[in-house]
Amino acid sequence: MEEQDMFAGQGSAMINEMYQNWFLDYASYVILERAVPAVEDGLKPVQRRILHAMKEMDDGRFNKVANIIGQSMQYHPHGDASIGDAIVGLGQKDLLIETQGNWGDVRTGDSAAAARYIEARLSKFALEVAFNAKTTEWQLSYDGRKNEPVTLPMKFPLLLAQGTEGIAVGLSTKILPHNFCEIIDAAIKHLKGRKFELFPDFLTGGMIDVSNYNDGARGGKVRVRARIEEVDKKSLVIKDVPYGITTSSLVDSILKANDSGKIKIKSVTDNTAKDVELMVQLAPGVSTNQTIDALYAFTDCEISISPNACIIIDDRPHFVGASDLLKHSVQHTKALLLRELEIKLGELEDDWHYSSLEKIFIEKRIYRDIEEQTTWEGVIAAIDKGLKSYKKLFRREITQEDIVRLTEIRIKRISKYDSFKADEHIKGVEASIEEVKGNIANLNDFAIRYYENLLKKYGKGRERKTEIRPFETIQATVVAIANTKLYVNYKEGFIGTGLKKDEFAFDCSDLDHIIAFRRDGKMTVTKVADKTFVGKDIIHIAVFQKNDERTTYNMMYMDGKTGITYAKRFNVTGVTRDKEYDLSRGNPGSKVHYLTANPNGEAESVTVTLLPSSKARTKTFDYYFEELEIKGRSAMGNQVTKYPVRGVRLKEKGRSTLSAPQIWYDDSVGRLNKDGHGMVLGRFDETDRIIVFYKDGTYEVTSFDITNRYDADNVVLIDKFHPEKVVTAIYFDAKNKQFNVKRFVIESQTLKSRYTFIKDGEGNYLELVTLQQEPVVIVRTGKKKTELKEEIVALHETVDITGWKTVGSYLAADDMKELSLLPDAGEDASQREAPTLF
Incomplete structure (x- = not known):
């Protein structure tokens, strides 16, 4: 029995050891041979084998992809489907492969036509x-019948240009x-010892916020948006789709958001x-600005991508950044260029050596010395003797191989030898x-000239x-449409969207938080749900806005221990959800x-009435909340x-009792804010408006709603609107x-309506x-910038x-x-318009 247990234990250990070894072998194979690219050429094995097969087939003409797949299968042992998918992926990136036929569309998700219908060839x-071939390291293919490259001698940072994605065992x-x-510009800067930055660029277009890119290393993130107009x-x-998203999936996400009530x-x-081009028709009464924000917040119009640059260096995976990838590629390219130059130098040295040898052999008639020789050894010796006096002219030793090569020169070449041409x-x-x-x-x-030549030859159209x-951060709770109804049972203390038999409170979003106050002086904030107990005897509920410093609560309460009545004013800016706070x-x-x-x-005024039995002389008096200072919610x-x-x-x-909110305009994102970003526009009361002037010679009057969006690239001037202020405009009349x-x-002040205030005509623009x-x-x-005539014009006096x-x-x-506007003596320097130079 003990022997059986011993053998069982040994068997278990062997199995564990075998499993561990096999798993490590499998993991290494997937990492090295399938999922993760090599740093030397930026290619996965299947891609490298496809390109090698296409090079073997290359005759300048297009080849059927089915034939390319067949050729590639001599090197890649994983079937035609994986090879076909990899070819299509390379072709859609429009860099290494020229395509012909229907290769699909990464924007719509349409797949390519069958391999027998589409064609490809290597790009120039x-x-x-x-x-x-001279600088390529070779290895045997999987069946041992052919040679294939270990890596291609890639003289370009292909990984950064094409990008890649792969999931291996334990890493991605x-x-x-x-x-x-x-x-290429970054590579040139690196070679010149200058700093450089690299940021992603997608064939699908769109917009990207790279503020957290972190050089493409682990832990970074980019936000990508479609353009919505x-x-x-x-x-x-x-107008476009974010990277990795198709039009069909984008439409599905929009319909899903609409079905869930996030957008209308x-x-x-x-x-x-x-x-x-995706056309979105809005529901009646829905704001375009709010819908644009909601599309970014709730659909695939905006996505977040986390890069994770993992590559194979010396047969091991390494995590690097985009800058490291570029630097490694540049050094690798320099090494390849050096190797090519050394090979070329050797070939030129051989050319010079043999051309000089041939010249002496023919011009000095050394070939005549072999006429009387009857043996091969004698011929070699005679030529060697004839060259002896000239050996000092050569840069290397004359070998027997060189002499043998001289014996292969034909009489016809000797008779027609042109010394001048030689x-x-x-x-x-x-x-x-x-x-x-x-x-x-x-x-x-x-190397710099090499990169400059690449840019000159292939940079056009790229x-x-x-x-x-930069993108503004869109709070989902702010742009969410009120898609549900909230009900409340004030006496029993329940709130929720499912209490339809109780009293209707207000419309809200299922993303909102609700603040609830009770008669006993307790307060809590909770998320919208089907049914939530917040405590009996509710006296007030509302949608809670985090960091809201303007909503002020005026409260009067009696202390249960002393019977004294207190009054307080406070804000509720931040709380822990579902935690109970005592305001008394x-x-x-x-x-x-x-x-x-x-x-x-x-701050209202109230009338306080005391109990008739109280000993106070005055049983009724007025109280003015404006006399109270706004303090924290925990103040007595x-x-x-x-x-x-x-x-x-x-x-x-x-x-x-609060001053009007101060509004800023951030021209980097074309949005208003209260956080101090950008240019201050001033303080705004409820009736105040904003005036915006655009490059196309139009203006519009808008509210100061934070959700407003402005075309920042075309805004010439934005300011607080004062109806009595005179506008001065200079524009170009192309016709005259x-x-x-x-x-x-x-005069025309209809909100969010554009009015043209310059003369209509093609080529007219606001200066x-x-x-x-x-x-x-x-x-x-x-006519000449060196001979300009200058004139100062006081427009308010002449126009x-x-x-x-x-x-x-x-x-x-x-x-x-040149046209320069002099600053107003009383104007804040931050508000001055810059001079126009053209």
Whole structure:
């Protein structure tokens, strides 16, 4: 029995050891042979084998992909399906492979046609950077019948250009694609010892926020957005898709958000053809700005991507950043270029050696010395003897192989030998040798010229497609549409969306949090749910806004221990969800007499009535909350009366005790904010508005709602709107080839309606607009910049105030080269318009 247990234990240990070894072998195989690319050429094995097979087949013409798959199967032992998918993936990246036929569309998710219908060939770029049999390290293919490259001699950071993604055993890799031209610029900067930055660029276009990219290393993140434009007040158009998202999946995410009530739309139509175009029709009464934000918040119009650059270096996986990848590639390219130069130098040295040897052999008639020789040894000896006096002219020793090669020269070549041409050839070879030696000595400069040549030959049409810009953070709870109804049972203390038999409170979103106050002075914040108990005797509930410093609560309560009534004013800015907070002094029997929530800090006056049995002389008196300072929610408050209170009722509504909120405009994202980002526009009361002027010569008046969106690239001037202020505008009249100036007061003030205030016409554009009341400009005119005529014009003195539809007055001809607006003496420097130079 003991022996059986012993053998069983040994068997278990053997199995464990076998499993561990086999698993490690399998994991290593998947990592090295399938999922993770090599740093030397940026290719996975299947991609490398495909390119090698295509090089073998290359004759300049297109080949059927089915034939390429067949050729690749000699090297890749994983079937035609995996090879076909890999070929399509390479072809869709439009760099190494030229395609013909239907190769699918990464934007729509449409698959490629069958392999027998589509064709491919290596691109000229691939032939230049990826292949050189003389510098390639070879290995036997899986069946031992052919040679295949260990890695291709890639002289370009392909990993950064194409990007890659793979899941192995225990690790994964995700390298985002970068812009072709920017990669080469970065490589040149690195070779010159200058700093560089690299950011992703996608063939699908869109916008990207790279503030947390972290150089593409682990822990980084990018946010990618589709472009959404307003067609009119009832429709939006989505112009592209984020990287990795298709139009069909994007439509599905929009419909899902609509079904769940996150957004409200009538329809979404996919009109994608050459360009992506998704038309979104909005539901009646829905704001375009809020819908755009909601699309980014709740659909795949915005996605977050976490790069994870894992590559194989020396047969082991390493985690690196984009800059490290580029630097490694540049050093690898330099080493390959050096190896190519050394090989070329050796070939040129051999050419010079043999050409010189042949010249002496023929011109000195050494070939005649072999006429009397009857043996092969005698022939070799005779030629060697004839060359003896010339050996000192050569750069290396003359070998027997060289002599044998001389014996292979035909009589016809000797008879037609041209000494002049031979000398010219040798001089050309000597010049090439010196050039190659110079390139080797200055390898860094040679590498720079190599990259510059790549950019010149292949950079056209490969400009950046994805716009880099910072994104504003969209709070989902702010843009969520009220898609559900909240009900409340005040007496029993329940709130929820499922209490339809109880009292309706208000509409809200299922993402909202609800703040609830009770008669005993307790407060809690909880998430919207089907049914939640928040405590009996509820006196107030509302949607809770985090960090809301304007909503002010006016409260009067009785302390249960002393019977004293206190009044307090406080904000609730941040709390822990589902935690109970005591707003009174915390004694049992405390009771709230009065509570109001005031969105702008209004401080009302109330009438306090005491019990008739109290000993107070005055049983009724008025109390003014405006006399109280706004403090924290845990403050005790000020004493109102020590006598028992019968009731408190509102006497008169109060005015706001808070200053108007200050608004800033952040031109990097085209949004308003209250956080101090960008340019301050001033303080805004409820009736205040914003005026915006655009490059196309239009203006619009808007509210100061934080959800407003502005086309930041086309905004010329944005400011607080003062109806009485005079607008001064200078624009170009293309038809008359002159610059006109006009001064007017804003008349049409319909919110969010664009009005054109310059003359209509093709080629007309706004040059300058200002709200200065006494604008003075410097006008510089002339045909040559070195001979400009300068004139100072006080526009408020020379131009009359007219209607906003007038053409205006002549200011300058089309030879105006510079236009500068002098700053107003009383103007804040941060608000000054910059001079216009053109």
